[in-house]
Amino acid sequence: MRFFRAIAFLLALFLLSFLGMSSSFSADTPKIPNFWDPQERFIKPDVKSLPRLKFLTTTDFAPFSFIDKDKRLSGFHVDLARAICTELEVLPVCQIQAVPYEELEKEMIDGNGEAILAGLAPNAVARQKFAFSRPYFQLPARFVSLKGSGYADPLETALNGKEVGVIDGRAHAAYAKASFGDMRLRLFETSDAALAALKKGEIAAYFGDGLALSFWLQQQVARGDCCEFVGGPYLSQVYFGKGLTIAIKKDNRELEDAFNFALRSINDKGIFAELYLRYFPLSLF
Numbered sequence: 001m002r003f004f005r006a007i008a009f010l011l012a013l014f015l016l017s018f019l020g021m022s023s024s025f026s027a028d029t030p031k032i033p034n035f036w037d038p039q040e041r042f043i044k045p046d047v048k049s050l051p052r053l054k055f056l057t058t059t060d061f062a063p064f065s066f067i068d069k070d071k072r073l074s075g076f077h078v079d080l081a082r083a084i085c086t087e088l089e090v091l092p093v094c095q096i097q098a099v100p101y102e103e104l105e106k107e108m109i110d111g112n113g114e115a116i117l118a119g120l121a122p123n124a125v126a127r128q129k130f131a132f133s134r135p136y137f138q139l140p141a142r143f144v145s146l147k148g149s150g151y152a153d154p155l156e157t158a159l160n161g162k163e164v165g166v167i168d169g170r171a172h173a174a175y176a177k178a179s180f181g182d183m184r185l186r187l188f189e190t191s192d193a194a195l196a197a198l199k200k201g202e203i204a205a206y207f208g209d210g211l212a213l214s215f216w217l218q219q220q221v222a223r224g225d226c227c228e229f230v231g232g233p234y235l236s237q238v239y240f241g242k243g244l245t246i247a248i249k250k251d252n253r254e255l256e257d258a259f260n261f262a263l264r265s266i267n268d269k270g271i272f273a274e275l276y277l278r279y280f281p282l283s284l285f
Contacts, residue, residue, distance in 0.1 A: 030283040032273045033233075035135055035243065042261040045254050047088055054095040055081040055246075056104055056113035063279040064119065064244075065098065073098050076279040077117045080136070083271050087262040105129065108247070114255065116247035131250050133259040135243030136272075140233030140284055141172050142210040144198065144217065147228050151205065155231040159183050162204035165194035172208050175239040180207075191216075199226050210284040218282055233285045 047053075057065040057077050065075040078096055085094030096117070099107050104116050109129070122132040143164075145151050151158045160182045166173040168187035176185055186203055188194035195216060198206045206213075210233060220226050237243075246263075248255050266272050276283075 030277060030281075031285045032276055032283075033138070033285045034267065035138060036264055036267050040264075042257065042264050044088075044261045044265075045258045047254065047258045048090060050090055050093055050114075052093050052095060052114065053085060053088070053090050054097060054113045055115050055117045056107055057081075057096060057098050057116075057118045058101045058104070059098045060101065061119055065117075076275055079275050079278070080266070081117055083266050083275070084259065084262040087265050088258055108249070114248065115259070119244050120247045122242055122245050122247070126247065129250070130247040131252065131256050133246040133248070133256060133263060135245050136263045136267075138235055138243035139240060140210040140235050141175065141207060141240060142213050142233055142284070143205045143207050143230050144195075144213050144227050145205040145230045146198065146201065146226060149204070149230065151230040153231045155205075156180055156182065158231075159204055163202075165197060165203045165206040167191055167194065167208060170208075171239045175234070175236055176207050178239075179234075205230065214280065214282045214284050 055077075057073075057075075059065060059067050059073065061075070061077070063075055064077045065073065068074040073096065081096045082091070082094065085091045097113065101118065104118055104120060107113055108116055116130070120126060120130075126132075143151070143155055143159075156179075159180070161184065163184045163186050164176070164180070165186050165188055166176050168189060173185070173187065176183070186194075186197075188197070191206075191208055191212065194203070194206050194208070197203050210229075213229070217227060217229070246259050248259070
């Protein structure tokens with residue numbers, strides 16, 4: 001997660017110019033992911049008596065949270081927090097504050113917030129301190145290749161015997177080794193080196209983080225459009241984590257249920273789709 005956040009921070013400089021671009025990055029209709037079981041239902045708890053609902057986030061997690069050109073805290077998480085507060089009818093007491101990532105847990109434990117909305121991983125260590133909502137977003141892995149390559153699903157067959165770049169030591173390399181046995185994986189030290197090799201035609205494709213690659217592809221559009229996503233997204237809780245969730249204080253079941261209701265309602269009403277298209281003009285999926 002920290003590696004991903006570092007990538008996101010570097011790419012934040014490019015975000016503002018791309019948010020205004022249209023969906024012309026792809027001729028295909030943007031694909032809106034849905035992470036919810038259509039059969040599951042949530043009951044809306046009454047939390048309107050809350051004196052405060054304060055979300056803690058960061059400024060270095062673009063496009064989820066960042067400082068925009070007008071020096072305002074902006075991003076997917078900021079708008080999502082407002083949407084949650086609207087669904088729960090607590091908008092008058094809704095707050096969102098940015099703090100350094102390293103201080104999120106302490107601020108929460110000290111009572112300076114009711115929720116962390118900043119991509120805190122719900123791993124075993126974190127679960128000893130906090131409870132977590134259902135995942136509202138997952139970060140897929142994707143393949144990219146040169147435009148016109150013709151590669152399509154199943155990529156396990158299309159790329160059989162071909163050289164595919166991955167970053168040595170990263171989760172995507174481990175996933176590729178476990179899942180794509182017939183591909184010839186070429187290990188690189190950095191994504192920059194791997195993507196440079198792709199542009200030169202030295203490898204058939206590159207496999208990596210879908211969010212980082214979506215930003216890279218947007219840059220390629222601005223520079224002449226060399227590459228594109230090929231095949232579908234790859235999700236794995238084992239290799240890529242359980243997704244983005246909201247952290248809350250342990251044993252606060254009422255607020256946990258309220259967040260789950262609000263997140264599901266936001267999805268069903270199409271609000272999630274609106275936010276997704278606003279901040280991810282080139283779909284990760």
